[in-house]
Amino acid sequence: MTYRARVTGAFLAAVLSTTAFNGAFAADDTIKVGILHSLSGTMAISETTLKDAMLMLIDEQNKKGGLLGKKLEAVVVDPASDWPLFAEKARELVSVDKVSAVFGCWTSVSRKSVLPVFEELNSILFYPVQYEGEESQRNVFYTGAAPNQQAIPAVDYLMENEEVERWVLAGTDYVYPRTTNKILEAYLIAKGVKPEDIMINYTPFGHSDWQTIVSDIKKFGSAGKKTAVVSTINGDANVPFYKELGNQGIKAEDIPVVAFSVGEEELAGLDTGPLVGHLAAWNYFQSVDNPANAEFIKTWKAYTKNDKRVTNDPMEAHYIGFNMWLKAVEKAGTTDTDAVLDAMIGVSVPNLSGGYSTMMPNHHITKPVLIGEIQGDGQFETVWETPGLVVGDEWSDYLPDSKDLISDWRAPMSCGNFNVATGKCGGKGS
Amino acid sequence: MYRIFQTLLIALCLFTAIPGGLRAEEGLRDLVNALGEAKLSNMDEHIAALAKTGDAKVVPVLEALGEGMLYARKADNQVFLTKESGSNLTLTDPVTGESAGEAPKAAFSKIKVNNGVRRAVRTALGSLTLLSPDRNQRLKAAQSVLQSPNADALGAIENALAAEKDAEVRALLERARATTLLISDRPVDEKKEAVQVLKQSGGREALSILSTALNSADETLRPDIEAALAGIEQTQALWAAGQNVWYGLSLGSVLLLAAIGLAITFGVMGIINMAHGEMVMLGAYTTFMVQEILRNSFPGLFDWSLAIALPLAFLVTGAVGMAMERGVIRFLYGRPLETLLATWGISLILQQSVRSIFGPTNREVGNPSWMSGAFELGGLTITWNRLWIILFALAVFAALLFLLKKTPMGLQMRAVTQNRRMASSMGIRTPWVDALTFALGSGIAGMAGVALSQIDNVSPNLGQGYIIDSFMVVVFGGVGNLWGTLVGAFSLGILNKFLEPYAGAVLGKILVLVLIILFIQKRPRGLFALKGRAVEA
Numbered sequence: 032m033t034y035r036a037r038v039t040g041a042f043l044a045a046v047l048s049t050t051a052f053n054g055a056f057a058a059d060d061t062i063k064v065g066i067l068h069s070l071s072g073t074m075a076i077s078e079t080t081l082k083d084a085m086l087m088l089i090d091e092q093n094k095k096g097g098l099l100g101k102k103l104e105a106v107v108v109d110p111a112s113d114w115p116l117f118a119e120k121a122r123e124l125v126s127v128d129k130v131s132a133v134f135g136c137w138t139s140v141s142r143k144s145v146l147p148v149f150e151e152l153n154s155i156l157f158y159p160v161q162y163e164g165e166e167s168q169r170n171v172f173y174t175g176a177a178p179n180q181q182a183i184p185a186v187d188y189l190m191e192n193e194e195v196e197r198w199v200l201a202g203t204d205y206v207y208p209r210t211t212n213k214i215l216e217a218y219l220i221a222k223g224v225k226p227e228d229i230m231i232n233y234t235p236f237g238h239s240d241w242q243t244i245v246s247d248i249k250k251f252g253s254a255g256k257k258t259a260v261v262s263t264i265n266g267d268a269n270v271p272f273y274k275e276l277g278n279q280g281i282k283a284e285d286i287p288v289v290a291f292s293v294g295e296e297e298l299a300g301l302d303t304g305p306l307v308g309h310l311a312a313w314n315y316f317q318s319v320d321n322p323a324n325a326e327f328i329k330t331w332k333a334y335t336k337n338d339k340r341v342t343n344d345p346m347e348a349h350y351i352g353f354n355m356w357l358k359a360v361e362k363a364g365t366t367d368t369d370a371v372l373d374a375m376i377g378v379s380v381p382n383l384s385g386g387y388s389t390m391m392p393n394h395h396i397t398k399p400v401l402i403g404e405i406q407g408d409g410q411f412e413t414v415w416e417t418p419g420l421v422v423g424d425e426w427s428d429y430l431p432d433s434k435d436l437i438s439d440w441r442a443p444m445s446c447g448n449f450n451v452a453t454g455k456c457g458g459k460g461s
Numbered sequence: 462m463y464r465i466f467q468t469l470l471i472a473l474c475l476f477t478a479i480p481g482g483l484r485a486e487e488g489l490r491d492l493v494n495a496l497g498e499a500k501l502s503n504m505d506e507h508i509a510a511l512a513k514t515g516d517a518k519v520v521p522v523l524e525a526l527g528e529g530m531l532y533a534r535k536a537d538n539q540v541f542l543t544k545e546s547g548s549n550l551t552l553t554d555p556v557t558g559e560s561a562g563e564a565p566k567a568a569f570s571k572i573k574v575n576n577g578v579r580r581a582v583r584t585a586l587g588s589l590t591l592l593s594p595d596r597n598q599r600l601k602a603a604q605s606v607l608q609s610p611n612a613d614a615l616g617a618i619e620n621a622l623a624a625e626k627d628a629e630v631r632a633l634l635e636r637a638r639a640t641t642l643l644i645s646d647r648p649v650d651e652k653k654e655a656v657q658v659l660k661q662s663g664g665r666e667a668l669s670i671l672s673t674a675l676n677s678a679d680e681t682l683r684p685d686i687e688a689a690l691a692g693i694e695q696t697q698a699l700w701a702a703g704q705n706v707w708y709g710l711s712l713g714s715v716l717l718l719a720a721i722g723l724a725i726t727f728g729v730m731g732i733i734n735m736a737h738g739e740m741v742m743l744g745a746y747t748t749f750m751v752q753e754i755l756r757n758s759f760p761g762l763f764d765w766s767l768a769i770a771l772p773l774a775f776l777v778t779g780a781v782g783m784a785m786e787r788g789v790i791r792f793l794y795g796r797p798l799e800t801l802l803a804t805w806g807i808s809l810i811l812q813q814s815v816r817s818i819f820g821p822t823n824r825e826v827g828n829p830s831w832m833s834g835a836f837e838l839g840g841l842t843i844t845w846n847r848l849w850i851i852l853f854a855l856a857v858f859a860a861l862l863f864l865l866k867k868t869p870m871g872l873q874m875r876a877v878t879q880n881r882r883m884a885s886s887m888g889i890r891t892p893w894v895d896a897l898t899f900a901l902g903s904g905i906a907g908m909a910g911v912a913l914s915q916i917d918n919v920s921p922n923l924g925q926g927y928i929i930d931s932f933m934v935v936v937f938g939g940v941g942n943l944w945g946t947l948v949g950a951f952s953l954g955i956l957n958k959f960l961e962p963y964a965g966a967v968l969g970k971i972l973v974l975v976l977i978i979l980f981i982q983k984r985p986r987g988l989f990a991l992k993g994r995a996v997e998a
Binding site: 246302 | 528529573575576577579580608609665666668669670671672673674675676704705708711712715812813816820821822824825827828833834835842844845846847916917918919921922925926958961962965966967970
């Protein structure tokens with residue numbers, strides 16, 4: 032009820048203000064921040080946590096005195112895991128609530144659905160999840176990992192440390208796994224892996240009967256070469272997959288599985304005893320040992336009043352994105368979209384893995400890449416990390432039609448898909 | 462066992478040669494402490510050095526290392542075996558085996574392990590414990606030397622084989638010897654024999670070992686290995702068909718469990734119940750609650766958690782079903798479209814309330830020990846949880862059949878669904894029979910939830926994944942016929958599993974749907990159509 036009242040109120044205020052004062056009146060006493068995460072439907076399982084994390088960050092910032100002398104105000108909407116509704120809610124946030132920036136989306140399809148809205152209304156979206164790349168948009172900042180910040184280093188790790196020669200690329204059937212696997216396949220073949228040593232397998236969303244596939248993996252792995260599984264299986268289907276692995280006795284020492292969508296949150300629903308040693312590649316683990324992270328975990332547990340709540344990588348991405356936005360707004364001295372877009376590039380803030388992340392001209396950030404092994408207590412232990420930070424590469428170098436593309440949103444280029452071969456802006460994805 | 466052995470050994474050292482014993486002890490301590498400073502990349506050398514001492518004290522150290530329970534004290538790099546107790550660590554001295562008190566965790570750093578280290582530990586432990594007096598220990602040791610063969614261990618394996626009496630351990634050791642022999646520098650004749658041993662043992666493991674050996678084999682051995690491989694592959698191909706049938710039965714049993722409650726509410730009563738999946742979910746959450754209580758209060762009863770959860774889930778979901786029928790559905794009889802919308806609304810309400818109460822994330826439901834792992838039956842790998850689920854599904858089916866055909870309540874249910882007015886004039890209170898029937902269907906869905914919590918996510922979305930499959934099975938099998946549901950579930954399961962290897966999981970599912978649509982065109986009433994007057998009612 033109160034939510035509806037507030038929306039209506041904001042709507043009335045917006046209508047009044049547009050007629051009387053040309054816009055910015057409603058934002059006079061507070062700066063509004065939109066949160067666009069599903070709180071119901073299939074994706075609620077992952078996205079609700081991010082909404083809580085954002086509320087906590089805003090709360091903390093207000094305790095520190097807000098931004099530009101004003102308090103921050105969170106506007107939460109529920110797009111209910113419904114992709115077209117994401118666009119509608121984004122429009123509502125920007126044009127009705129007049130938010131200065133939106134933090135949201137999880138699946139690539141929801142991001143694609145809101146892109147035109149942010150472009151049309153010229154607002155800012157922070158997208159916190161690892162994704163398939165092949166995109167760079169003027170109004171979007173990608174704080175999650177691009178494939179070269181997660182998938183490629185993971186494969187490198189397996190090649191060098193586990194001497195893997197045979198690869199199973201298993202994924203859920205949608206755009207992120209398909210594109211990532213396309214990049215990985217091209218990368219592996221470039222590295223001299225024979226096509227017959229790569230097995231690609233897709234399963235539907237929420238797949239729960241993994242018997243055949245796990246037994247196929249076992250069979251594929253008994254060809255006398257060290258085998259590993261690279262899993263882009265989507266959150267929900269992972270629990271039955273790992274249960275089946277455990278039950279059929281596939282041990283990490285024999286066939287390790289490295290996952291890109293399994294974090295602390297997903298493991299919370301699992302007995303990780305039989306899974307010790309399977310891997311995940313992220314840019315952050317809750318187990319990372321440094322004071323900033325310890326503080327973050329403490330605040331999170333206190334905020335949620337639950338000692339068992341875990342933190343995860345997309346939460347850290349929001350932490351980075353939110354702090355970058357604060358810094359850029361302070362630098363620009365205004366929340367005006369164009370000024371903030373300019374000020375964002377080059378902004379550098381501490382991340383939780385013990386370093387600084389910088390916003391690059393391609394709207395992706397620099398991050399360390401960590402490889403962790405699952406432990407018996409549902410946490411990860413970092414067994415390898417990149418020596419320095421990795422710059423997010425939006426257009427993969429391993430796909431023929433995007434290797435010539437670059438993105439640079441600084442003037443004078445200001446282009447998300449500049450083709451260096453033809454010297455023109457506007458290649459794929461324009 | 463070790464403790465005694467260790468103390469004996471220490472005592473022996475002390476009595477016979479105190480200086481020598483001490484020196485050896487110090488050497489061992491240095492080796493163990495070196496683990497604390499080792500990098501992940503050179504850990505295997507340190508492990509090999511430890512294993513080379515042949516000292517029995519090394520065994521618990523390596524075991525702890527593999528389990529990640531070995532910690533180094535930050536102050537002086539002293540390494541200890543530890544056990545966690547709250548935020549403290551209980552320390553044990555690695556060399557003397559004596560307790561070294563408790564200390565806060567922050568003063569220690571864990572010695573990191575990765576898969577490579579675990580493999581090295583497995584190899585080292587294997588050769589160290591081959592002669593252990595404990596049979597299970599030897600079995601484990603034989604398994605680990607088989608899994609990570611090491612040419613240096615061949616002598617140890619042969620010694621162990623000569624002393625071994627237990628048949629199961631012997632068989633494993635024979636295979637381990639053959640495997641190790643293949644990578645050693647023994648003469649070709651011995652290797653040929655080894656290939657034969659492996660061929661006889663068969664199975665995927667032998668396949669993997671032999672194909673590895675093939676990569677490095679010389680010309681004289683090659684034909685032997687190739688022949689053995691071909692032989693094993695042939696038998697494997699035969700078993701693969703059997704394995705597919707098993708997978709199909711297992712998938713069918715899951716479908717049967719999900720659909721059997723719906724066979725009552727939709728099949729017998731004709732209510733399009735979109736909240737059926739949510740009953741399954743509630744059953745799964747009941748299991749979670751039961752396990753949570755057991756874990757906190759009666760950890761000893763954990764293996765019984767499912768047995769306790771079953772009747773509870775039946776009661777909880779049965780009660781919810783009863784409330785649904787009395788509160789909503791009974792006002793909508795004869796209006797299928799409105800029933801569909803109302804029950805769909807209820808399903809959303811149930812989902813969201815579970816989400817608000819338990820949170821949107823997955824909840825952990827553990828497998829009791831008797832439902833974990835797998836066993837081999839010929840060339841089939843059968844996982845215990847699947848086996849139990851098949852048995853459970855059949856038991857539920859049999860019980861339901863008995864209830865409907867042999868009890869007064871079942872008689873009344875059938876009477877009411879076949880001819881409501883006649884049943885009513887015979888003195889049956891039809892509204893209550895309706896309520897009870899609906900409660901029964903819902904309760905069975907709840908019991909299915911208990912079983913499904915063992916193989917699937919326990920999240921608010923659990924039910925959605927099953928609702929379409931359930932309707933599919935009931936419609937395919939023939940509405941109103943329990944046997945149809947049984948046959949429908951198993952045939953869909955097996956069909957799916959035979960399509961999957963060729964078409965892939967995504968296309969396989971689509972093909973099954975297309976086939977069902979075509980089938981329904983031909984036989985609109987499903988496999989086992991009801992005939993006669995019941996159809997008209």
